Amino acid sequence: MKIAIYVRVSTDEQVKSGHSIDNQKERLIAFCTSQGWDDYSLYIDDGYTGTNLNRPALKRMVSHVEEKRVDAVIVYKLDRLSRRQQDVLYLLEDVFEKNDCVFKSATEPFDTSTPLGKAMIGILAVFAQLERDMIIERMTAGRRARTSKGMWYGGRIPYGYNWDKEKQELTVNHEQARIVKHMYAMYLKGASRLEIAEWAESRTNERVLNHSTVRDILTRVLYTGKLQNKEQLVDGNHEAIIDTATFEAVQREYEKRRTTRFQKGKFLLTGLMKCGICGGNVVNVKRKSKYAEGGYYHFYTCKDQHVRAKDTTNDKCWVGYHRRQMIEDKVIKRIKDLALDDELVKKEIEKSSTPHEDQSGLINELNEKLKETVVGLENLYEAIQIGEIKASFVSGRITKLEEERERIQTQIDDLSLDSPAPVSNESVIRMIKKIHESWDYIEEEEKSLLLRTVIDKVVLKKHGEIDIKWNFVN
Known part of the structure; x- marks a missing residue:
């Protein structure tokens, strides 16, 4: 009997609740062993939400089920498969049952090989979706409450800021903020999002900056020191990186390009x-x-x-x-x-x-980082030379440090060019x-x-x- 073990985790909270990847794997393998099933394969979606079916491991497992390469699908809990009743019923009826594949849960008393098990799945799917909807409602209410007080609502830290745990507020990351400011200036001068992303990519490795993330940075009102609360803007407790006039100018430019299929260079003075x-x-x-x-x-x-x-x-x-x-x-x-x-x-x-603003402080900070990076490289080279470590063991680390040194030097060169008398x-x-x-x-x-x-x-x-x-x- 060929078993497919499906494992999914999406948030740190699930890890704290005992639903970590390793925890699920350990319990499901033990479950298979207790049933005498030793022919199993793992399908793992790490960091994917259960609110849709757009998950690589799930898609691969479904294709294997449809190819008759899987006899049974085992999960730790029903909501690991999906939190939407519609998706659960689709997988159950149109994928598993249609291809004679049994579905079981290691922690819930049902399986699709019995009529009662099928009925129980329908009931539990309803409660799984109810739980999801309640979680979303609580998160939305909490987010609105924080935002109304000017507090950042949470999530991934916006590029250009750091998170101060003690003060519970965003603080400006001056190196990243300089890059954000330059992105806005480039966009107003006609550069495309792709060109801006390529420029930024050569100057930082702290965040993946592609044309999509550049779009988010250029259209996010948070950078003006404000927060979006439903249809209203409220003053945030964090410092602005972009002034309101520049932000609004970028929004007008963005809308113009979006609605008129803006082409840079179509007219000589376009955007100037x-x-x-x-x-x-x-x-x-x-x-x-x-x-x-x-x-x-x-x-x-x-x-x-x-x-x-x-x-x-x-x-x-x-x-x-x-x-x-x-x-x-x-x-x-x-x-x-x-x-x-x-x-x-x-x-x-x-x-x-x-x-031009005084850049000496940032240049000094970057020079210190550059010194640390160079010292790190020299220590590795010395350790290799005296035989303490093999070059093959640290080649990846050396490559990263070399790239980091080049990025820091590029930023220092940029700031030097922005000094009061560069031309x-x-x-x-x-x-x-x-x-x-x-x-x-x-x-x-x-x-x-x-x-x-x-x-x-x-x-x-x-x-x-x-x-x-x-x-x-x-």
Whole structure:
């Protein structure tokens, strides 16, 4: 008789309750031994919820049942199989019974080989789902109660924060917070979530950062120092990493990309323009005309002027509509003018310079970590050299330390570049001249990316005048 032993655990609470993986395995193997069954296989889902059937080991076991490779399925308790009555009945009737596979529980007095056992399973499945629903209700009530007091509701610690057990509150992790801030800045300058994830991945190994986690970071209001409680926002007890204005700007950008299939570089100034009257976003508007090339004229205008209620108010934006090509030509001309006038470049650098926060504290912390990592590597190399340990035993550890050293050094280099005087006037002039020289020979998308290397934003004013805020620093 071929036995499938199914084991599942999803939370630390189950471990404390005696439902750990090892505990279930030990008891179920002992159960099989007591029944004289020695031909068994283990199917283990570690860290998977019982509220759905999307579990790798369960799927593998079901396929083996359907292939007639399993005669009986044994679990420690019914809720290890599923906490949903619908799923239990599906597995029981459409999978196990259909393929002549018996189902047994080691701690509950039933099995599907008898009519009474089948009836008992239906009853227990109802209670398993009732227990699940009650757990969810209690957790939701507890979460809302904590959130209403400004306390973090729990779960995985958000990237950018640490958890202070004594104070029972989130505290800022300054190294991670710097990365979070840079993610927001990159997104507003046109970078995709994938590009941001690749940038972050080379600077930290404390958390897996892919395009999905980057999306969560960019859309989570917690980073503004607030918490979501149902439909309301409440002030949290934790310090904000992102200011409200930046967060709201990212949400607008995120919605724009989601609803308009945003393509970086589709227009030269996409995502770079701001209204000089009200500070809102500038959008591209097209007007149909039989006289225009391609059948449309394209304009830049403030979104608050173009999309507004039909009633007339005194506070509506009035920046006007301006030909897109005319505005883009002005920006390009400003860049070319700078390329031909070194003194003008220096004046723009002085005018556009932005203050930078003191990074010396973070650099010192990173240098200390770098020293610890280097010492760890040197100790391992020395131990290998004098024969205390074999290189094969610590090769994985050495690889991790080498990667950690590279990541820390990258972060130190980033902070050094962000210091008050990272770019000389000469290097800025060379950058501008390079753009000027190559402008007529590169693709449109490359032009858009190049603009973002030197321009922070383009402010659109009345009568089509523009003011360019550069990315330069003194």
